[in-house]
Amino acid sequence: MTEYYYPNKQALNDAFDIFRYDMRRFIVRCLNRVEGKSAEEAIKEKLKGARSREFSNNLYRTGSVEESIDINYFPDLINEYWTDIFRQEFRGERKVKNTLRTIVDARNEAAHPPQKDLDREDVRSRVTDIANLLGRIKEPDSKQAVERIRDRLSSPRQDPPVSPAPSTSREGFHVYTDLPTGMSKIHKASCRYYKNRKPNPLPDNWWHGPYSSEAGARAASQNRGRVVFAGCCR
Numbered sequence: 323m324t325e326y327y328y329p330n331k332q333a334l335n336d337a338f339d340i341f342r343y344d345m346r347r348f349i350v351r352c353l354n355r356v357e358g359k360s361a362e363e364a365i366k367e368k369l370k371g372a373r374s375r376e377f378s379n380n381l382y383r384t385g386s387v388e389e390s391i392d393i394n395y396f397p398d399l400i401n402e403y404w405t406d407i408f409r410q411e412f413r414g415e416r417k418v419k420n421t422l423r424t425i426v427d428a429r430n431e432a433a434h435p436p437q438k439d440l441d442r443e444d445v446r447s448r449v450t451d452i453a454n455l456l457g458r459i460k461e462p463d464s465k466q467a468v469e470r471i472r473d474r475l476s477s478p479r480q481d482p483p484v485s486p487a488p489s490t491s492r493e494g495f496h497v498y499t500d501l502p503t504g505m506s507k508i509h510k511a512s513c514r515y516y517k518n519r520k521p522n523p524l525p526d527n528w529w530h531g532p533y534s535s536e537a538g539a540r541a542a543s544q545n546r547g548r549v550v551f552a553g554c555c556r
């Protein structure tokens with residue numbers, strides 16, 4: 323089956339890649355402040371039923387609390403720990419919770435295989451919501467990256483013609499960032515280097531992703547230095 327390139331859907335997914343990465347870090351950082359519990363325990367306590375089991379399975383597979391948090395957990399976790407933690411982080415603005423639900427609903431819609439591209443104005447609104455939320459959690463570089471994605475949506479003339487996507491893949495893209503050198507290498511999820519990665523990488527180096535496209539992986543990594551596609555995965 324040929325996969326077609328839908329520019330609005332791609333823009334939304336690129337924004338989600340950045341959003342997912344930063345929100346996971348934000349949530350874990352905040353939940354580490356729950357008294358007497360690790361972030362892992364705090365999450366397990368509040369996720370219900372199938373989600374709780376899914377989280378445990380993710381954790382077993384990835385070895386990382388951050389990587390095990392599905393985007394669908396964000397609203398519940400923020401809501402459950404609103405009074406203890408997040409109300410303070412968001413200065414008591416409850417509408418943040420509604421915005422977060424709207425973003426996650428849009429993500430679930432975009433995850434379905436589309437018969438046509440998403441509506442440009444809907445995508446613009448959601449990408450704007452994502453940029454604003456990234457600003458609220460103090461990720462100005464990521465906010466800017468998402469605003470650039472949004473601004474590319476503004477002009478209809480910039481839409482490429484519908485054609486098979488050169489860089490979209492079902493399997494996802496992972497990035498290995500070497501922090502001392504600031505060099506990031508993009509790998510496909512099937513890459514043996516990714517598969518053999520240590521559950522706890524050295525503190526100076528880390529894997530992040532998966533991103534749904536090479537463009538998303540680049541956008542999420544470019545603030546941290548040079549980004550290249552790994553030779554083993556070309």
Ligand SMILES: [Zn+2]
Pocket residue numbers: 508509510513514515516552553554555
């Ligand atoms: Zn590779």
